[in-house]
Amino acid sequence: xxxxxxxxxxxxxxxxxxxxxxxxxxxxxxxxxxxxxxxxxxxxxxxxxxxxxxxxxxxxxxxxxxxxxxxxxxxxxxxxxxxxxxxxxxxxxxxxxxxxxxxxxxxxxxxxxxxxxxxxxxxxxxxxxxxxxxxxxxxxxxxxxxxxxxxxxxxxxxxxxxxxxxxxxxxxxxxxxxxxxxxxxxxxxxxxxxxxxxxxxxxxxxxxxxxxxxxxxxxxxxxxxxxxxxxxxxxxxxxxxxxxxxxxxxxxxxxxxxxxxxxxxxxxxxxxxxxxxxxxxxxxxxxxxxxxxxxxxxxxxxxxxxxxxxxxxxxxxxxxxxxxxxxxxxxxxxxxxxxxxxxxxxxxxxxxxxxxxxxxxxxxxxxxxxxxxxxxxxxxxxxxxxxxxxxxxxxxxxxxxxxxxxxxxxxxxxxxxxxxxxxxxxxxxxxxxxxxxxxxxxxxxxxxxxxxxxxxxxxxxxx
Numbered sequence: 234x235x236x237x238x239x240x241x242x243x244x245x246x247x248x249x250x251x252x253x254x255x256x257x258x259x260x261x262x263x264x265x266x267x268x269x270x271x272x273x274x275x276x277x278x279x280x281x282x283x284x285x286x287x288x289x290x291x292x293x294x295x296x297x298x299x300x301x302x303x304x305x306x307x308x309x310x311x312x313x314x315x316x317x318x319x320x321x322x323x324x325x326x327x328x329x330x331x332x333x334x335x336x337x338x339x340x341x342x343x344x345x346x347x348x349x350x351x352x353x354x355x356x357x358x359x360x361x362x363x364x365x366x367x368x369x370x371x372x373x374x375x376x377x378x379x380x381x382x383x384x385x386x387x388x389x390x391x392x393x394x395x396x397x398x399x400x401x402x403x404x405x406x407x408x409x410x411x412x413x414x415x416x417x418x419x420x421x422x423x424x425x426x427x428x429x430x431x432x433x434x435x436x437x438x439x440x441x442x443x444x445x446x447x448x449x450x451x452x453x454x455x456x457x458x459x460x461x462x463x464x465x466x467x468x469x470x471x472x473x474x475x476x477x478x479x480x481x482x483x484x485x486x487x488x489x490x491x492x493x494x495x496x497x498x499x500x501x502x503x504x505x506x507x508x509x510x511x512x513x514x515x516x517x518x519x520x521x522x523x524x525x526x527x528x529x530x531x532x533x534x535x536x537x538x539x540x541x542x543x544x545x546x547x548x549x550x551x552x553x554x555x556x557x558x559x560x561x562x563x564x565x566x567x568x569x570x571x572x573x574x575x576x577x578x579x580x581x582x583x584x585x586x587x588x589x590x591x592x593x594x595x596x597x598x599x600x601x602x603x604x605x606x607x608x609x610x611x612x613x614x615x616x617x618x619x620x621x622x623x624x625x626x627x628x629x630x631x632x633x634x635x636x637x638x639x640x641x642x643x644x645x646x647x648x649x650x651x652x653x654x655x656x657x658x659x660x661x662x663x664x665x666x667x668x669x670x671x672x673x674x675x676x677x678x679x680x681x682x683x684x685x686x687x688x689x690x691x692x693x694x695x696x
Contacts, residue, residue, distance in 0.1 A: 304495070305612075307619065308584060309585055309616045310499065310584060311495070311584055314495045328405050332404065342396070346508065349429065350393065350396060351384065351385060352385065354381045354382055355381045356378050356379075356517065358376065359377045359378065361644055362659075363376050363377045366663045370663065370664055375527070375668075375669065376670070377674065378517075378520075378672065379673075380541065380675045382509060382537065382675060382676060383646070386422075386425065387421045388649075389419075389421075389677055389679065390536065390675070391421070391490055391536070392426070393505055393508055393509070394490060394501075395423040395490065398486075398488045398501065399430050400430065402430075403432060407486040408484045409433035409481075409485050409486070410423060410427050410432050410487075411435045411477045411485055411488070412434075412437070412487070412489070412490060413437045413467065413470040413473070414436055415438075415466075415467040416442070416446055416449070416603040417442065417682065418604060418649070419490030419491075420450075420458070420460070421452055422490070423436065423488055424452075427457075428456045434457070435474075437471070438461070438470050440464060441466070442470075468597075471493075490536065491534035491535070492535040492536045492539050492610075492612075492613060493583065494583060495582030499583065499611045499612055499613060500613075503535075503536070508540070509537070509675065510541050510542060514544050514545070521671060523671070524671075526666070526667075526672065527662070528554065528675075529554045529658060529674040531651050531653075531675070531677060532556060532614065533607050534609070538675070541673070542617070546617070553622060553623035553624065554624050555624070555626070556625070556627070556658045557570040557573055557625060558598070558628070559629035559632070560629060561629065567599040569600045571587055571608065571609060571610045572618050573625060573627055575588045575610075578593070580608065583612045585615045586610055586618070587608050587610075588608040588609070595608050596608060601634070601686065602653070604650075604651040604678075605654065626661070632654075632657040634653070634687055635657065637653040637680060640656055647679055647684070649677065650683045652680070655674050
């Protein structure tokens with residue numbers, strides 16, 4: 234069987250697909266074995282049955298979750314990049330670790346999150362949404378709460394990480410920041426954080442995403458950032474941002490908004506987003522004196538899901554439910570359901586699940602939600618899937634649009650289409666839950682940016 238070339242040149246995208254036999258890969262200062270075949274990793278679409286489903290029992294103990302020095306989550310993650318980048322990533326990790334233990338940095342970040350970003354965000358009881366599902370289930374059902382990340386400054390959870398990393402960039406003496414965005418929410422958060430901290434900012438974005446998310450693009454430009462169009466999708470924009478960073482490692486900072494890429498990038502994003510779960514634990518204790526029974530979040534690459542999940546990973550009585558983009562349906566090939574249908578390979582410098590064709594080439598994803606159009610997910614989510622600690626399901630475009638409309642009419646809240654995917658799975662999830670269970674859904678972003686897309690589908694024609 235032929236060996237697929239490892240595309241790790243500085244001029245090329247940092248994307249590698251599956252391996253047909255054992256291959257040694259350089260992983261920072263260590264060497265790891267990647268044994269990946271199509272036969273080894275058959276996946277099935279998860280099903281939700283209309284009965285009570287208890288919390289899954291992890292097949293890999295969660296005590297094994299803490300990453301190694303090479304950034305591995307089990308066999309996922311790592312640092313599969315050209316040697317010229319290894320030293321930069323090691324320096325970045327050192328700065329990140331120092332900042333985590335620097336009380337001055339932590340105090341400054343805490344104040345910025347409170348006074349600039351507007352944290353903490355509410356844990357909102359969606360009473361009418363809960364009642365809607367109870368009416369459909371003989372008056373019984375869970376109590377649904379929304380973690381209102383849409384109320385965060387710039388309209389999404391992205392500000393948590395963007396602000397922290399922009400502060401880290403300034404701490405490192407960098408003068409400019411480069412990043413990539415899909416829906417524009419990360420680009421908007423990064424542009425705002427850079428404006429606050431007097432840093433230059435360049436945002437790379439797929440041309441098709443610029444067109445469908447132009448309201449965010451205009452705001453990004455108003456904040457003083459440059460927007461560079463890239464042909465292709467988010468994967469191509471991310472690769473272009475990475476190449477731009479490599480062109481001036483001394484003065485530029487690559488601000489990753491997704492929990493993907495070589496170590497320490499996924500860990501940094503997850504760490505700075507984990508404030509979502511930490512607040513949720515505290516707020517749940519205040520509201521009902523316990524923990525949530527189920528946590529639900531949409532999954533593009535994993536930043537908002539990990540932000541909610543990470544605090545509860547060791548609480549095995551709390552179900553973790555991720556929802557991927559089913560697009561036009563899994564049978565059409567037009568979807569972004571990586572954890573449901575993908576296979577293991579190397580994507581943007583780390584071993585993870587990704588979408589591939591029969592020849593091992595990366596498949597272009599599709600979703601009505603631009604922020605969910607990624608062919609690969611974060612390595613930590615891949616570990617949570619393989620270990621059985623988290624469950625992953627699929628919501629298609631129409632289900633997401635229906636959920637968008639439902640939350641508007643029942644709660645007066647405009648969710649992003651990304652967050653609407655998480656809302657959509659409630660149709661299938663709620664009947665499997667006991668009466669009075671506490672469900673927290675991460676409303677990861679606001680949906681005014683998606684209003685035109687929703688209206689174009691004609692769902693309000695009868696209104």
